[in-house]
Amino acid sequence: MFIRNEYLPGMKLNKNIAIPLLLLPVWYLTYHNLQPLTDWIVYSVTGLTKDAHFTEALRFFVFEFPKVMLLLTLIIFIVGIVRTYFTPERTRRALEGKKTFTGNVMAATLGIVTPFCSCSAIPLFLGFVESGVPLGVTFSFLIAAPMINEVAMILLYGMFGFKVAAIYVGTGLIIAILAGWVIGLLKLEKWVEPWVYQLNMGDSGLEEEKLSFVNRINCGYDAVKEIVSKVWIYVALGILVGAGAHGYVPEEFMAALMGKSVWYSVPLSILIGIPLYSNAAGIIPIVSVLIEKGASLGTALAFMMAVIGLSLPEMVILRKVLRLPLIFTFIGIVGVGIMIVGYLFNYIF
Amino acid sequence: MEIKILGSGCSKCKTLEKLTRNIVEQNGIDATITKVEDIVEIMKYGIMTTPALVVDGKVEIKGRVPSALEIKNVLIK
Numbered sequence: 001m002f003i004r005n006e007y008l009p010g011m012k013l014n015k016n017i018a019i020p021l022l023l024l025p026v027w028y029l030t031y032h033n034l035q036p037l038t039d040w041i042v043y044s045v046t047g048l049t050k051d052a053h054f055t056e057a058l059r060f061f062v063f064e065f066p067k068v069m070l071l072l073t074l075i076i077f078i079v080g081i082v083r084t085y086f087t088p089e090r091t092r093r094a095l096e097g098k099k100t101f102t103g104n105v106m107a108a109t110l111g112i113v114t115p116f117c118s119c120s121a122i123p124l125f126l127g128f129v130e131s132g133v134p135l136g137v138t139f140s141f142l143i144a145a146p147m148i149n150e151v152a153m154i155l156l157y158g159m160f161g162f163k164v165a166a167i168y169v170g171t172g173l174i175i176a177i178l179a180g181w182v183i184g185l186l187k188l189e190k191w192v193e194p195w196v197y198q199l200n201m202g203d204s205g206l207e208e209e210k211l212s213f214v215n216r217i218n219c220g221y222d223a224v225k226e227i228v229s230k231v232w233i234y235v236a237l238g239i240l241v242g243a244g245a246h247g248y249v250p251e252e253f254m255a256a257l258m259g260k261s262v263w264y265s266v267p268l269s270i271l272i273g274i275p276l277y278s279n280a281a282g283i284i285p286i287v288s289v290l291i292e293k294g295a296s297l298g299t300a301l302a303f304m305m306a307v308i309g310l311s312l313p314e315m316v317i318l319r320k321v322l323r324l325p326l327i328f329t330f331i332g333i334v335g336v337g338i339m340i341v342g343y344l345f346n347y348i349f
Numbered sequence: 350m351e352i353k354i355l356g357s358g359c360s361k362c363k364t365l366e367k368l369t370r371n372i373v374e375q376n377g378i379d380a381t382i383t384k385v386e387d388i389v390e391i392m393k394y395g396i397m398t399t400p401a402l403v404v405d406g407k408v409e410i411k412g413r414v415p416s417a418l419e420i421k422n423v424l425i426k
Contacts, residue, residue: 088412123392200392
């Protein structure tokens, strides 16, 4: 029997889980011996002088790039497996009839693990609202799904450490929960296009298949192949910038505009971020440039969240189902949330 | 055979349409292929993720771009 399901590319072809499982010990050994390995490559093989500027920059790249890629591969693999348990249909069922706050918390959390692509934002929105998921709860999902991204999480962890990555996920969740909750309290259903509530939604008739664990491992493996082949170049760029800037570039360039002492830097970078559109992996190199050149962490993160969480193209898509006042309210509430996060980060770090 | 590609025009939907057309052509399958971009029409099939491949009114694949082989398996049963 063929198995068809959401986001399970190539499953039928690859029934063999030997490869991903064999790669796990290889992963472990490489990851735990990366420092001596890269040191050996940089110092012995190339024969460069220790502590010279160029050598250190090269060493940074040769160590950081494989490190981040290894982390990325493992996390995407695990997330890929976890996501097979959370289809949009199942998430919707979990959220049906959920009231205000509990629903918002659940929706934001499920938004992290449910597979989501912004081109499916409309059918997803309609599917949720149709089946009785409250508007505010739906928004919590729609905010969290793109904004909290596993690739961004790993890159932040790799470049700035655990604390920054954890605060990114934590604050992203809080923004999604609170923004959705506020939208629910404001009772903005009147600003949803009326046809949405008259829509006659059919039943796809696709029964949910039971996946074996072997299938799920294959899904994780496929996710790795798909995502890593897409994002490695952004990772390389981001770390290259980091390596190149290591002591080379004057750190004043962005300080005047996005530094900590500039009080308007956070709202300004959010305003710049909204019309820009990029995926989470693509934005990280830019963030690393900004930070290397003097932007403060909070400002740079606010910029990043505005780019991936509040994108103009997505607003244009959502305009099909939402009236302008609701879209502006949505941007306003999420924008204020991101702004608070930006100031918070600037205050803490 | 009546094939419908559901999708509002994102790149994945275009890929799916192209793949399907190729396979229909290569295998000489007698089928009409329609691209459905109207969201109200799309929602009638009860899907929440696009693109989707509908064959004779039945949703066969949704939310992803399948491999060429998988499409072939769906079309030639």
